[in-house]
Amino acid sequence: MSDPLPASAPTPAVVKQRKPDWIRVKAPMGKAFADTKSLMRRLNLATVCEEAACPNIGECWTKKHATVMILGDTCTRACAFCNVKTGMPRAVDPLEPQHVADAAAELGLEHIVVTSVDRDDLPDGGARHFVKVIEALRRTTPSTTIEILTPDFRNKADAAIEMIVGARPDVYNHNLETVPRLYPTIRPGARYYASLRLLESVKRLDPTIFTKSGIMVGLGEERLEVHQVMDDMRSADIDFITMGQYLQPTPKHAKVAEFVTPKTFDAYAAIARAKGFLLVAATPLTRSSYHAGEDFAKMRDARNAELARKAVPAA
Numbered sequence: 001m002s003d004p005l006p007a008s009a010p011t012p013a014v015v016k017q018r019k020p021d022w023i024r025v026k027a028p029m030g031k032a033f034a035d036t037k038s039l040m041r042r043l044n045l046a047t048v049c050e051e052a053a054c055p056n057i058g059e060c061w062t063k064k065h066a067t068v069m070i071l072g073d074t075c076t077r078a079c080a081f082c083n084v085k086t087g088m089p090r091a092v093d094p095l096e097p098q099h100v101a102d103a104a105a106e107l108g109l110e111h112i113v114v115t116s117v118d119r120d121d122l123p124d125g126g127a128r129h130f131v132k133v134i135e136a137l138r139r140t141t142p143s144t145t146i147e148i149l150t151p152d153f154r155n156k157a158d159a160a161i162e163m164i165v166g167a168r169p170d171v172y173n174h175n176l177e178t179v180p181r182l183y184p185t186i187r188p189g190a191r192y193y194a195s196l197r198l199l200e201s202v203k204r205l206d207p208t209i210f211t212k213s214g215i216m217v218g219l220g221e222e223r224l225e226v227h228q229v230m231d232d233m234r235s236a237d238i239d240f241i242t243m244g245q246y247l248q249p250t251p252k253h254a255k256v257a258e259f260v261t262p263k264t265f266d267a268y269a270a271i272a273r274a275k276g277f278l279l280v281a282a283t284p285l286t287r288s289s290y291h292a293g294e295d296f297a298k299m300r301d302a303r304n305a306e307l308a309r310k311a312v313p314a315a
Helices: 031-042 057-062 096-107 127-140 157-166 180-186 192-205 223-235 262-274 292-311
Strands: 068-070 111-116 145-149 171-173 210-217 240-245 279-282
Touching (some): 068 096, 068 127, 096 127, 111 127, 111 292, 157 192, 180 192, 240 262, 262 279
Parallel strands (some): 068 111, 145 171, 210 240, 240 279
16 A cells, blocks of 8 residues: 655646647637627526536537526436536426527527436426427427427336427437446436437337437447447437537546547448438537537438438339
8 A cells, every 4th residue: 555645745636638639619708608698697597508518608609509408407417427516406497488488589599409407306307397498489489490408207208208299399309428338337327228218209209300319429438339329329210410529527527538539520420321310410529409400400401302202203
């Protein structure tokens, strides 16, 4: 056993991993960024952009795009990759659905992404609140397309999914986050195949709703494991896969095992397209809601093109 440090010795410095050039982004600034932040505070809304320390916040908020995080800012789980705080959440704000709709109207959003913390403390996991948000958006900004990014609704998924699918969001997103082998350390409160079944259920209940899922790379996964996740997603009829580099939010979170190169992301994207996804987004800075509006338009066009091809009789 090594000798303990003397009482007067300085605390060893935490060595910070140096990010490669392709990961670095500009610091957020400017009037449009400040206006977006001010609007979120005025309407008492949390955003995953802030809570999860998204590297793209400067770009997105400058364009007045924000991903609203409903059901509070405190999660009932503690995943090893996530920067959202953990604890006992406050009561659900009954005014939040209309506040989300008001934010979409003021920002002039053509497409909105709504996500949430895990709320294992609620009988329905927060599913009814998602429905109320969708309904408020349809009333207030009927032309805005709606993408939701939900938790897994552990032990209550069937009823929760039926309820939300009935409200007919345009896109249903639920992230697998990583490969099955890493779930016990990276996503211990969830189950890989339960998440797959959730997305499969959405398609079974309403095939017209686009489904979407994403994973992070750089956590120690093997390439063949990533390929298997792609196959599993296609078996669940998932339309859109997103892949991005995991970044360690704080020293207490899981370490980055590897900074995956842009060239490797390109290779992953080519394989995913070959497997039949309608849309693939795979870059180091890709996140679930990054460029979501543009991607929704591309995905809709891809489906229409596919349907048109199938409608043409063989010569």
